[in-house]
Amino acid sequence: MSGRGPLVGVLALQGDVREHTGLLAGLGIEARAVRRPVDLDELDAIVLPGGESTTLSLLLQSAEVFEPLAARLAKGLAALGTCAGMILLAREVLDGREDQRCLGAIDVSVRRNAFGRQVQSFEADLAVRGIDKAMHAVFIRAPVVERVGPGVEVLASVEGPDGASRPVVCRQGRVIVASFHPELAGDDRLHRLLLDLVG
Amino acid sequence: MTSGAARQDGTGERQQGTLRVKRGLAEMLRGGVIMDVVTPEQAKIAEDAGAVSVMALERVPADIRRDGGVARMSDPALIAAIQEAVTIPVMAKVRIGHFAEAQILQVLEVDYIDESEVLTPADEAHHIDKWAFSVPFVCGATNLGEALRRISEGAAMIRSKGEAGTGNVVEAVRHLRSIIGDLRKITTADPAERYAWAKQLQAPIELVEEVAATGKLPVPLFCAGGLATPADAALVMQLGAEAVFVGSGIFKSEDPARRARAIVEATAHFGDPEIVAKVSRGLGAPMAGAEISTLEVKLADRGW
Numbered sequence: 001m002s003g004r005g006p007l008v009g010v011l012a013l014q015g016d017v018r019e020h021t022g023l024l025a026g027l028g029i030e031a032r033a034v035r036r037p038v039d040l041d042e043l044d045a046i047v048l049p050g051g052e053s054t055t056l057s058l059l060l061q062s063a064e065v066f067e068p069l070a071a072r073l074a075k076g077l078a079a080l081g082t083c084a085g086m087i088l089l090a091r092e093v094l095d096g097r098e099d100q101r102c103l104g105a106i107d108v109s110v111r112r113n114a115f116g117r118q119v120q121s122f123e124a125d126l127a128v129r130g131i132d133k134a135m136h137a138v139f140i141r142a143p144v145v146e147r148v149g150p151g152v153e154v155l156a157s158v159e160g161p162d163g164a165s166r167p168v169v170c171r172q173g174r175v176i177v178a179s180f181h182p183e184l185a186g187d188d189r190l191h192r193l194l195l196d197l198v199g
Numbered sequence: 200m201t202s203g204a205a206r207q208d209g210t211g212e213r214q215q216g217t218l219r220v221k222r223g224l225a226e227m228l229r230g231g232v233i234m235d236v237v238t239p240e241q242a243k244i245a246e247d248a249g250a251v252s253v254m255a256l257e258r259v260p261a262d263i264r265r266d267g268g269v270a271r272m273s274d275p276a277l278i279a280a281i282q283e284a285v286t287i288p289v290m291a292k293v294r295i296g297h298f299a300e301a302q303i304l305q306v307l308e309v310d311y312i313d314e315s316e317v318l319t320p321a322d323e324a325h326h327i328d329k330w331a332f333s334v335p336f337v338c339g340a341t342n343l344g345e346a347l348r349r350i351s352e353g354a355a356m357i358r359s360k361g362e363a364g365t366g367n368v369v370e371a372v373r374h375l376r377s378i379i380g381d382l383r384k385i386t387t388a389d390p391a392e393r394y395a396w397a398k399q400l401q402a403p404i405e406l407v408e409e410v411a412a413t414g415k416l417p418v419p420l421f422c423a424g425g426l427a428t429p430a431d432a433a434l435v436m437q438l439g440a441e442a443v444f445v446g447s448g449i450f451k452s453e454d455p456a457r458r459a460r461a462i463v464e465a466t467a468h469f470g471d472p473e474i475v476a477k478v479s480r481g482l483g484a485p486m487a488g489a490e491i492s493t494l495e496v497k498l499a500d501r502g503w
Contacts, residue, residue: 013467014230050227052251052287059467095286112286118310119333121220125211140223184223
């Protein structure tokens with residue numbers, strides 16, 4: 001990065017891309033839509049939006065973005081993933097499709113649709129470590145983290161459907177994942193955290 | 200609609216069935232393809248092809264057209280079997296105005312209810328009061344007024360109706376152009392003209408004010424009715440649809456799995472003709488399709 005701000009991409013194959021680019025625009029960042037391998041060039045950070053993770057997994061592979069993105073993440077590309085984006089960035093997905101692939105950028109195991117079907121979707125205020133006031137969290141057929149590897153910091157948890165506490169915001173190095181959609185509530189604080197990591 | 204008090208885990212009170220939560224699922228489906236399926240096997244084919252959601256029903260619209268008679272909500276056992284077969288969201292249809300069918304689908308916990316003109320209407324004057332449900336609703340519309348009336352009744356997603364079961368995209372294009380064209384015009388209306396728009400559209404002034412300010416519907420706008428090829432999907436996405444429904448177009452074609460996959464790719468890469476060209480090759484025969492002027496029943500005329 002020379003005089004300009006960081007170059008941030010938003011994976012734009014499917015999902016709520018516009019909400020993420022809108023939040024980044026509010027922070028003075030003109031995000032690049034990522035659909036092809038060449039779109040990864042010179043990125044400082046990438047946002048993986050909410051969407052349908054099984055669809056995104058297929059589209060990442062057919063667009064030949066999967067392998068180069070995984071390689072960039074392994075070399076330290078900063079990333080923020082919300083909901084489906086969290087599933088894609090995880091080491092392991094539970095209750096996914098048999099051929100569903102993950103990028104393995106953060107050492108967590110994530111269970112899809114952990115709360116059940118859409119009628120169980122909810123919104124609630126959520127305390128997140130390192131963020132001053134509660135975030136307003138919108139959980140849509142949301143995943144939760146069921147296993148956290150060493151080196152992964154849990155920033156927020158909620159009571160899962162089984163009554164146990166389940167992590168919903170985690171960070172490892174320069175990768176942040178959230179089960180919910182700050183972009184649907186117009187809350188840019190996780191995006192700011194991402195930009196801070198890029199420095 | 201809320202559940203439980205504040206919890207001991209850092210979250211405040213959980214609210215379910217809010218408009219934000221309902222609309223939120225529609226936002227997650229954007230850029231994707233929702234496919235009609237009539238068996239658990241078809242549902243699996245759709246999921247494997249990359250569908251973001253499936254619509255569970257007993258007959259695709261082309262067969263409803265062919266068979267005639269009254270078309271109703273599907274057997275709950277079939278819907279449940281399809282829910283078991285896939286991990287993606289499952290939608291199902293109810294007749295216009297048939298809130299008791301919708302109550303059943305809410306008990307089944309379908310992810311979206313489609314109050315659909317493809318089924319035989321149960322009420323000739325009233326649509327369902329969709330605010331009374333915690334499951335979100337999608338409704339069809341042929342023009343902006345119809346879309347805003349459905350939103351005022353609580354719909355959390357609008358799909359342009361097109362003409363289902365025809366494999367002919369012309370009506371989908373007409374409806375989409377009508378909705379988006381009027382959205383564009385309203386943004387330039389002055390405050391006095393907005394009242395005239397509300398009157399002409401037979402829609403609440405508050406919603407007219409909102410679309411005048413934002414230039415878009417307050418809920419996602421998807422496209423349905425007559426799509427049969429990857430190029431059809433690319434066309435309506437370029438016209439401004441945010442996702443597509445494909446009904447008879449997939450499982451009435453020669454090679455459903457390949458066609459489904461190709462339409463998923465074309466929808467994701469709608470602005471890249473090279474990719475759409477690549478995925479359009481060698482898909483086998485599409486569904487035969489029908490000229491609109493030859494139809495005995497125009498499904499899009501249902502709804503008020």
